[in-house]
Amino acid sequence: MSKVIAVNAGSSSLKFKLFEMPEEKVICSGIADRIGHTDAIFSIKPAGKEKVETICSIPDHSVAVELLLEALVDEGIVKSLEEIKGVGHRIVQGGAYFSHSEELTPDVEAKIESLIPLAPLHNAAHLIGFRAFKKVLPGVRHVAVFDTAFHQTMEPEDYMYACPYEYYTDYKVRRYGAHGTSHQYLSREAQVYLKEGQNKIITCHIGSGSSLCAIKDGKCIATSMGLTPLAGVMMGTRTGDIDGSVMPYLVKQTGKSAEEIYQEFNKKSGLLGISGVSNDTRDVEKAAKEGNQRAILAVKMFARRVADYIGQYYVRLGGCDLIVFSAGIGENSEYFRYKILEQCQEALGIEISEKLNDEMVHGKEGIISTANSKIKVVVIPTDEEVMIARDVCSILKI
Numbered sequence: 001m002s003k004v005i006a007v008n009a010g011s012s013s014l015k016f017k018l019f020e021m022p023e024e025k026v027i028c029s030g031i032a033d034r035i036g037h038t039d040a041i042f043s044i045k046p047a048g049k050e051k052v053e054t055i056c057s058i059p060d061h062s063v064a065v066e067l068l069l070e071a072l073v074d075e076g077i078v079k080s081l082e083e084i085k086g087v088g089h090r091i092v093q094g095g096a097y098f099s100h101s102e103e104l105t106p107d108v109e110a111k112i113e114s115l116i117p118l119a120p121l122h123n124a125a126h127l128i129g130f131r132a133f134k135k136v137l138p139g140v141r142h143v144a145v146f147d148t149a150f151h152q153t154m155e156p157e158d159y160m161y162a163c164p165y166e167y168y169t170d171y172k173v174r175r176y177g178a179h180g181t182s183h184q185y186l187s188r189e190a191q192v193y194l195k196e197g198q199n200k201i202i203t204c205h206i207g208s209g210s211s212l213c214a215i216k217d218g219k220c221i222a223t224s225m226g227l228t229p230l231a232g233v234m235m236g237t238r239t240g241d242i243d244g245s246v247m248p249y250l251v252k253q254t255g256k257s258a259e260e261i262y263q264e265f266n267k268k269s270g271l272l273g274i275s276g277v278s279n280d281t282r283d284v285e286k287a288a289k290e291g292n293q294r295a296i297l298a299v300k301m302f303a304r305r306v307a308d309y310i311g312q313y314y315v316r317l318g319g320c321d322l323i324v325f326s327a328g329i330g331e332n333s334e335y336f337r338y339k340i341l342e343q344c345q346e347a348l349g350i351e352i353s354e355k356l357n358d359e360m361v362h363g364k365e366g367i368i369s370t371a372n373s374k375i376k377v378v379v380i381p382t383d384e385e386v387m388i389a390r391d392v393c394s395i396l397k398i
Contacts, residue, residue: 002085002398003027003078006388009089009129012036014064017385018077021393024386028077032064044071061132069136085398087133087142088388090181091126093119094146095172101149101391104130104142112144118172118227143395145388150180153219177223179205182382183213186324189380193367198321202313204306205382206336207328208236208279212306214313222316224309230266233305236279239269240305274298285335299339307343314348320375326382334358337368341377349374
């Protein structure tokens with residue numbers, strides 16, 4: 001048995017989960033939030049026990065890692081840090097370099113750093129987290145698990161953009177996708193719902209950030225996010241796909257800079273921008289049910305965009321055997337699931353059981369379609385952390 005930590009470092013946060021492998025038993029989980037502030041929050045929850053939370057100063061990620069490791073010993077979760085045999089790091093952008101997870105060597109570290117321009121908020125933060133762990137646990141090996149790796153099986157006609165070819169050769173402009181670790185996990189877990197000979201899956205990772213993936217024989221064929229996570233379906237605060245000419249038009253009309261408009265596309269658009277209520281689907285749903293017309297429009301737009309991609313991927317795959325819903329909205333909002341699938345009923349012959357759909361929330365897994373549905377639809381809670389832990393054990397042979 002080996003203890004492995006799965007880490008997701010953000011610009012001001014550090015999420016973690018400690019596993020006993022290969023049993024995949026969660027020993028503890030937690031987060032250091034508001035890193036860089038004197039009133040930062042550190043919390044850790046040992047399995048089967050209450051969460052322990054502390055408000056304290058966490059000036060940087062190194063201090064966050066030190067707090068985490070001290071808490072593991074102080075709370076009796078591990079007797080010694082020597083029990084930790086590997087650390088897996090979620091890396092958002094692996095570019096075209098990585099089609100699978102890799103041990104974090106100096107060469108891999110340098111490539112991740114070179115890709116910062118493609119994911120400035122994410123890759124830089126991931127490296128800060130990795131270097132913090134490396135400093136505090138110098139004898140432990142590390143693995144980079146890339147969100148983009150699963151999507152490297154796409155064909156050029158699926159990942160290329162129709163802009164001057166030199167933008168691809170010189171600047172690596174292409175579709176990379178995201179949430180690949182989640183889509184891969186879902187495609188594997190979904191196998192139990194497929195009959196012999198079935199191999200076509202559409203996975204819907206729908207949360208504050210959302211993406212869909214067309215999967216055949218366990219490989220990504222197409223995915224909705226693009227060069228960055230801004231593309232694809234409408235999201236909590238992101239526009240999703242949008243006419244490129246909107247940017248220069250708004251720059252001219254508003255006097256704002258391209259960067260200001262870009263930030264608005266990322267942080268003030270989507271459900272928030274249309275509804276004017278919130279980026280949280282629970283708030284938007286409540287407002288829509290109360291008759292708020294902008295919230296009603298936001299719900300309709302969100303459902304239509306996701307349904308459009310399901311239809312597109314049905315064609316791309318040459319049919320579909322299974323549709324999977326997951327992530328925050330996909331796992332917990334029977335309302336949004338129904339609104340999405342309602343758009344697909346006539347064309348794709350999908351039939352949803354309202355009873356099963358209503359029941360499948362808060363971590364439950366199961367089928368929500370009827371026996372008469374031409375395509376089976378299931379809800380599967382995603383678990384990116386366990387995928388990270390699995391890759392750590394596989395690559396480091398522990």
